Amino acid sequence: MLTAHLFIWFKFLLCAVLIGIAGTKLTRYADVISDKTGLSGNWIGLIFLSTVTSLPELMTSISALTLAVVPDIAVGGIMGSCVFNLVILVILDYLMRGQSIYHRASINHTLSAAFGIVLIAIAGLGILVSSFNISSFISFSFMSVYTPVIVVLYLVAMRGIFIHEHSQFEQAVKQVASRYPHITIVRATIGYLLSALVVVVVGFYLPFVSTELADDMGWSQTFVGTLFVAVTTSLPELAVTIAALRINALDMALANVLGSNLFNIAILAFNDLIYLRGSLFADISPYHAVSAFTAAAMTGLVIIGLVYRPRSQLFMNIGWVSLSLLALYFANAYILYYQNNS
Numbered sequence: 001m002l003t004a005h006l007f008i009w010f011k012f013l014l015c016a017v018l019i020g021i022a023g024t025k026l027t028r029y030a031d032v033i034s035d036k037t038g039l040s041g042n043w044i045g046l047i048f049l050s051t052v053t054s055l056p057e058l059m060t061s062i063s064a065l066t067l068a069v070v071p072d073i074a075v076g077g078i079m080g081s082c083v084f085n086l087v088i089l090v091i092l093d094y095l096m097r098g099q100s101i102y103h104r105a106s107i108n109h110t111l112s113a114a115f116g117i118v119l120i121a122i123a124g125l126g127i128l129v130s131s132f133n134i135s136s137f138i139s140f141s142f143m144s145v146y147t148p149v150i151v152v153l154y155l156v157a158m159r160g161i162f163i164h165e166h167s168q169f170e171q172a173v174k175q176v177a178s179r180y181p182h183i184t185i186v187r188a189t190i191g192y193l194l195s196a197l198v199v200v201v202v203g204f205y206l207p208f209v210s211t212e213l214a215d216d217m218g219w220s221q222t223f224v225g226t227l228f229v230a231v232t233t234s235l236p237e238l239a240v241t242i243a244a245l246r247i248n249a250l251d252m253a254l255a256n257v258l259g260s261n262l263f264n265i266a267i268l269a270f271n272d273l274i275y276l277r278g279s280l281f282a283d284i285s286p287y288h289a290v291s292a293f294t295a296a297a298m299t300g301l302v303i304i305g306l307v308y309r310p311r312s313q314l315f316m317n318i319g320w321v322s323l324s325l326l327a328l329y330f331a332n333a334y335i336l337y338y339q340n341n342s
Contacts (some may be wrong), residue, residue: 067207083291086329101174123150127292323331
C-alpha cells in the first residue's frame with residue numbers, strides 16, 4: 001500500500017520536473033526564435049513569449065477535458081495558476097535586495113493588471129452564477145454565455161495594452177532576447193520542437209496522474225487542480241520571470257506574470273468551447289470562484305503597489321504588498337482545504 005502511494009507521488013513529481021525543465025527550455029528557445037526572426041522587436045514577439053509560458057496550462061486542460069474528463073482538474077489548474085503567478089511577485093520582491101519591486105517597476109503595468117481584474121472577475125462570476133439553477137439564462141447548448149464575453153475582452157485588452165505600452169515592451173523583449181547571441185536558428189528550432197513535445201506529452205498525462213493522486217489521498221479534484229497542478233504548470237513562468245530579473249529586466253518579469261494571467265483566462269474560454277458535454281462553467285465546483293476572486297483581489301493589491309510605490313520592507317526583504325499577496329494565497333489554500341475536508 002505504501003509503495004503504491006509513493007509511486008503515485010513519484011509520477012506526479014516526475015511530471016512536475018519534466019514540465020519545469022522542458023517548459024523553461026521551451027521559453028528560452030522561443031526567445032531565440034523571436035530574436036533571429038525579427039519578432040522580438042514588436043508586439044508579436046511578446047505575445048509569442050507569453051503564449052509559450054502558458055503552454056503547460058493549455059495542454060493539461062485540453063487533456064483533462066477531452067481524455068480524462070476531469071473538468072475540475074482543468075479549471076483548478078487555470079485558476080490556481082492565476083493565483084500562484086501572483087505569488088511569483090513575492091519571490092521577485094524577496095530576490096530584489098534593497099528596494100521594493102513596486103517602487104522600481106513601471107506604473108504602466110496597471111493597465112494590464114486592471115484588465116486582468118476584469119477578466120478574472122468575470123470568469124469568477126461565471127463560475128459562481130453557473131452553480132445556480134438558472135442554466136438556461138447563463139449558457140447556450142454548448143457553452144456559457146461568459147465565454148464570448150471573455151474572448152472579446154481579451155482581444156480588447158491585448159489591443160489596449162499594445163497601444164499603451166508598445167515602446168516599453170519592445171525594449172524589455174530585446175533585453176531578454178539579447179541573452180542568446182551564439183545559438184543558431186536551427187538549433188533553437190529543434191530545441192523548441194523537442195521541448196514542446198515533452199510539454200505536450202507530459203501535459204496530456206498530468207490530469208490522469210492528478211486524478212490518481214486525488215483518489216489516493218481522498219482529496220477533491222478542485223483542491224488538487226488548484227494547488228498542485230497549478231504550481232506544476234506555472235514552473236515555466238517562475239523560471240522565465242526570475243531569469244528576466246537577473247538581467248535587470250524587471251518590467252519584462254512583471255509583464256510576463258500579468259500577461260500569463262490574461263492568457264490563462266483566454267484558455268478558460270477555449271476550454272469551454274472544446275468541452276462537448278455542455279457549459280464548462282456549469283459542470284465544475286463553485287469553489288473555483290474563490291480562487292478567481294482571490295486572484296482578482298491579489299491583482300488589485302499589485303495595482304495599489306504600483307501606484308503607491310512603497311519603499312519600506314517589513315519582513316525578510318519583502319514589503320507589505322508582498323506579505324498581503326502571500327496571506328491571500330494561503331487563505332485561498334486554506335478555504336479549498338477546508339472545503340475538501342468538509
